[in-house]
Amino acid sequence: MRRREFLQQLALVSVTVACAETKTSGDTTTTTGAKKATSGDGAQKVAAATPAVTPDIPSGLFALGVASGDPLADRVMLWTRLCSNPLIAGGGAPTVPVELAYDVSTNETFTSLVASGLVSATPQQGNAVHLDVTGLQPNTWYYYRFRTATETSPVGRTRTFPEPEDSPEQFKFVFASCQDYQWGYYGGWARAAEVADLDAVVFLGDYIYELSLGDLSPNKSGARVWAAPEPVTLEQYRWRYAQTKSDLSLQKAHQTAPWLITFDDHEVANNYAGDVQEEDRGKPTGRERRLAAYQAWYENMPIRITPEPTSFDSLEVHRTSNFGDLANVYVIETRQSADAPACRGDDVTLTDSGPACDELNDPQRTNLGTEQEQWLIESLTASSTTWNVLANPLMMAGLNLGTPEAPEIGRDTWDGYPEVRARLLNALQESKVSNPVVVTGDWHANFVLDVKASPDGETIAPEFLASSITTVLFATDYSASNPHLRFFSATHSFGVVTITPSLLTCELHNLADIWDPDTTVSSIDRFEVAAGTHEARKV
Incomplete structure (x- = not known):
């Protein structure tokens, strides 16, 4: 068996064994312990955890949804925060700790669990949960959710990144x-x-x-x-x-x-x-x-x-x-x-x-x-x-x-x-x-510049700066005093970067109307950077 195949199998065993119970440090929870069930054919499966009932808590506690972040090859952070009414002081959040179950699966129906366990959301930490799910397979998509005894959160989709020695064909991200x-x-x-x-x-x-x-x-x-x-x-x-x-x-x-x-x-x-x-x-x-x-x-x-x-x-x-x-x-x-x-x-x-x-x-x-x-x-x-991207606020x-x-x-x-x-x-x-390559925020207009x-x-x-998602535009064009400024437009936008071994493409997706909740993308400005050139070219 090749080393990579061995590590993938090891990771599968690790997540099956390691992700059913939790220990908490601060407000971050790392998966530990063991909980397994055996199917009729003898294969070991992860059993869904059952959270305890917390009496006298509000309903609709997943009003802020779920999120994930900071993926590595074998782990990813999962997040939620209990809140029933975001528009009132305190958010209609529980005033006592609430036990939650979490589930991680390779499919959206959660019939192929790779992790399930319990974690506590406490008022002292803003009723938020940070869960570091480890032992996952590299370069793999997962689905996740949280559950109280009576409610289930929206389902989130997340992924691990490839291992450092892997050679992916493409990496695509939005920046905003x-x-x-x-x-x-x-x-x-x-x-x-x-x-x-x-x-x-x-x-x-x-x-x-x-x-x-x-x-x-x-x-x-x-x-x-x-x-x-x-x-x-x-x-x-x-x-x-x-x-x-x-x-x-x-x-x-x-x-x-x-x-x-x-x-x-x-x-x-x-x-x-x-x-x-x-x-x-x-x-x-x-x-x-x-x-x-x-x-x-x-x-x-x-x-x-x-x-x-x-x-x-x-x-x-x-x-x-x-x-x-x-x-x-x-x-x-x-x-x-x-x-x-x-x-x-x-x-x-x-x-x-x-x-x-x-x-x-x-x-x-x-x-x-x-x-x-x-x-x-x-x-x-x-x-x-091949590429080195600086995620830069200013x-x-x-x-x-x-x-x-x-x-x-x-x-x-x-x-x-x-x-x-x-x-x-x-x-x-x-x-x-x-x-x-530098990707940047802060300024409420689109820029492409030479650093x-x-x-x-x-x-x-090259530096790509995507405008604001909503915040008021800065419409002044400074091109006349800045010869290193290749492109400017005063529209709301987000950026999309696609990286391959030979080419980086940045698209600025311009939004038609920020006061329309269903706004369309009115236009896209595209730029390319060929590997080894350091300069953006509009296409």
């Missing part, structure tokens, strides 16, 4: 960001969930928005108004996530494929950096708010953080997701260890833009933090995959927001941390990292 609930419906997520042969979704930040702007609907129907004021406490952030996740199109996207997720600023507050809020002058005032926001973010995301967080002062969000020898995806964040943006005066605006200053060139200033920067450079330079290529004569920068983007960017790009060039170490230098990587 900026989905402010109050600016429109999530019909774009319904369209994203319909993308054929989808392997994953990469979400690049601004899952919720802290700003409350009132009724923004065209007919003032009040349909997408935030139910509570701007959040600053844990309970208020939990409420924001519940209302956001109540959208069925977003739930559909979560139930279609596993997600790789990072955060940007609006999960906490606009343009925050570490404990410094945008309006701070002198002493930072944002630590308690950031801790509350980070806990709520973790509770609501299908993310694997090891070890499980018991405090939320520092979350290790950066990680690599490997898809065989075809591609690595490097997920980063640029907020929690960031120095406050330089060059701020007393005229800080929502976009936090303005002229550059000498402070920018301090080599100690960072947006990544020392540990994350070291990890990213070491991971990229050690990679042996524009890396840079953008002159002024004129050639009077340039301005976005202070919280990579333009505000040029020394970190220079070290990263230098490492990519010196180590000849194979086919680096360069200097304006006259060679292109090191």
Whole structure:
């Protein structure tokens, strides 16, 4: 028997034996123990677990759906959060722990269980469950669900990724960001969930928005108004996530494929950096708010953080997701260890833009933090995959927001941390990292840019930036002052990246009407990057 066949058989035995009981650490549950049943022909099968009855709890507890994330070759994270009414304070959630059963199957009818067990959802952890199902077969699709004693969740579909030595023919993922609930419906997520042969979704930040702007609907129907004021406490952030996740199109996207997720600023507050809020002058005032926001973010995301967080002062969000020898995806964040943006005066605006200053060139200033920067450079330079994709929350290529004569920068983007960017790009060039590509969120417009170490230098990587799912568009076209900007359009969109050994294709799917819950994709802008070329070409 070949090594790979042996490992696949071993994995099958492992998941059959290992996934019926659970142990909990923090609010993350890892499958352990054993529970087997024997069929008439002597074959061992996984028996469905039976959760205990929890008296006096609300009905309709799976109103936020289910989700999966962070797939590896032998495991994937599963998530749910108990909530019966997302539009009220507390979400109509149970006030006592509730025992849930989980099922993982190779078919949608759950007649071929590979895992079933019990896990507890507790009020202390926002009634959320993080379940790390291990011992799965590589490169395999699964179905999953959760059950109370009286109700069953929607069914989710997820997958494991190929083993590192495998050579898949294709990897396809959607990437998106900026989905402010109050600016429109999530019909774009319904369209994203319909993308054929989808392997994953990469979400690049601004899952919720802290700003409350009132009724923004065209007919003032009040349909997408935030139910509570701007959040600053844990309970208020939990409420924001519940209302956001109540959208069925977003739930559909979560139930279609596993997600790789990072955060940007609006999960906490606009343009925050570490404990410094945008309006701070002198002493930072944002630590308690950031801790509350980070806990709520973790509770609501299908993310694997090891070890499980018991405090939320520092979350290790950066990680690599490997898809065989075809591609690595490097997920980063640029907020929690960031120095406050330089060059701020007393005229800080929502976009936090303005002229550059000498402070920018301090080599100690960072947006990544020392540990994350070291990890990213070491991971990229050690990679042996054909393609290397950076899942990046903020524009890396840079953008002159002024004129050639009077340039301005976005202070919280990579333009505000040029020394970190220079070290990263230098490492990519010196180590000849194979086919680096940047996918980006944050800006509410579509861009395709050349990432360069200097304006006259060679292109090191293409950068694809997909516009917002719903949040208000930024319509200004800066092409005249930015020769490295290859494409711009001010439409709502999501991106679809398809990778093969010889070609990367990026499609920007433009949405017709964000106030139509069933919006169509009005047009698609397509770009190609041939392996070894580093430049995007519109097709």
